Amino acid sequence: MKRPGWKPGSLVITPILGSKDPFDHDSIDLRLGTFFLIPQSPPAPFLDPTESESAKNSHLRVHKPLGSYLVIPAHQTVLGATLEFIKLPDDVSGQILTKSSVARTFLVIETAPWIHPLYRGCLTLEIANVSNTPQVLYPGFPIGQLILMSNDNHADASEPLSAAYVGPIEPETPSLKDPRTVLRDIGVRKYLSPHQPEWQSTGQPKAPETNS
Numbered sequence: 001m002k003r004p005g006w007k008p009g010s011l012v013i014t015p016i017l018g019s020k021d022p023f024d025h026d027s028i029d030l031r032l033g034t035f036f037l038i039p040q041s042p043p044a045p046f047l048d049p050t051e052s053e054s055a056k057n058s059h060l061r062v063h064k065p066l067g068s069y070l071v072i073p074a075h076q077t078v079l080g081a082t083l084e085f086i087k088l089p090d091d092v093s094g095q096i097l098t099k100s101s102v103a104r105t106f107l108v109i110e111t112a113p114w115i116h117p118l119y120r121g122c123l124t125l126e127i128a129n130v131s132n133t134p135q136v137l138y139p140g141f142p143i144g145q146l147i148l149m150s151n152d153n154h155a156d157a158s159e160p161l162s163a164a165y166v167g168p169i170e171p172e173t174p175s176l177k178d179p180r181t182v183l184r185d186i187g188v189r190k191y192l193s194p195h196q197p198e199w200q201s202t203g204q205p206k207a208p209e210t211n212s
Contacts, residue, residue: 008118008157011148012087017140027145030082030096033122034139035080035170036062036070059173070131070137072107077162079171080109080125082105083140087120088148089156095147102143106131109144121167 003010013028022029037059059079064070064206072078088094094115096107125144129135137143183190 008090008154010087011089011092012085013146014085014118015083017083022142024145027097027147029099029142030084030086030123030144030146032125032137032139032141032143033081033083034063034065035081036064036137037171037173038062039077039079040092060169063201064137064139066140067208070139072127072135072137074129074132074134077128078137080127080137080143080175081122081169081171082125082144083122085120085122085169086115086116086146088115089155090117091153092150093117093149093151094119095149096125096144097147099145107135107137107143113186116148117151118157119167122169123167124171178209 013022016022017031040058040060070078071153095113096109096115097113102109106129108128115123123144127137127143159170179199
């Protein structure tokens with residue numbers, strides 16, 4: 001952390017707040033941020049995370065400043081973010097786990113825990129209240145523990161970072177690949193040439209539709 005922040009090998013965690021040292025011998029405490037995305041019933045009868053607009057329209061953005069709180073109903077979920085902005089070195093990966101004191105209230109955040117080398121930004125937290133009672137979230141309170149692991153190989157810091165490695169300062173909505181692209185990548189013949197009719201890709205014409 002003493003290295004200049006712009007160097008590939010530097011670790012950045014900011015802000016460091018409070019009188020209690022967030023650095024333990026094996027982890028770093030991370031606090032809950034002030035922005036949330038609350039899942040809403042989508043306009044469509046289902047949520048398709050491959051459609052960016054569907055994901056955005058299915059979440060209500062809420063800001064809860066320090067000193068206020070957010071109530072999560074029982075068995076409900078919310079997307080939050082860490083208060084801290086982090087930047088990992090090119091040879092370090094990370095894992096975020098729920099603090100034990102938080103987990104004992106049956107709040108969990110580790111549904112997507114892995115952080116790749118060179119990641120930078122606030123971490124999106126998938127927070128689930130798996131208890132039978134509503135729970136209160138207080139922005140600014142410690143909610144997770146960041147564990148750092150040294151990698152033998154260095155990530156290539158000379159290439160421009162993809163969007164997956166450059167995080168925002170607020171929680172992100174889900175974003176998945178188009179399923180047709182995934183099927184084409186694994187060789188499903190129907191999708192090898194997406195602009196061709198199905199009968200051309202299979203070699204056989206489709207049977208004509210008949211009216212019953």
